[in-house]
Amino acid sequence: MENVRKEILKIEDVSLTYHTKDDEIIALKNVNFNVYENEFVAIVGPSGCGKTTILSLISGILKPSSGHIYLDNKE
Numbered sequence: 416m417e418n419v420r421k422e423i424l425k426i427e428d429v430s431l432t433y434h435t436k437d438d439e440i441i442a443l444k445n446v447n448f449n450v451y452e453n454e455f456v457a458i459v460g461p462s463g464c465g466k467t468t469i470l471s472l473i474s475g476i477l478k479p480s481s482g483h484i485y486l487d488n489k490e
Contacts, residue, residue: 429481443468
């Protein structure tokens with residue numbers, strides 16, 4: 416019997432651009448990753464690299480400028 420891992424989160428080509436009065440700031444560009452059931456995942460990096468932005472997108476607080484986020488196969 417084949418061991419099939421259940422995908423619970425899929426981040427597909429996600430980008431986010433913040434628009435200010437004077438400028439555009441690219442916060443994330445073409446981010447891709449998957450998280451599978453029973454995996455432990457950590458998002459680490461220096462200040463300003465997009466950790467909180469990714470979590471805000473996953474939680475639905477922010478909407479991506481482009482790309483798709485699937486949680487339990489639902490966008």
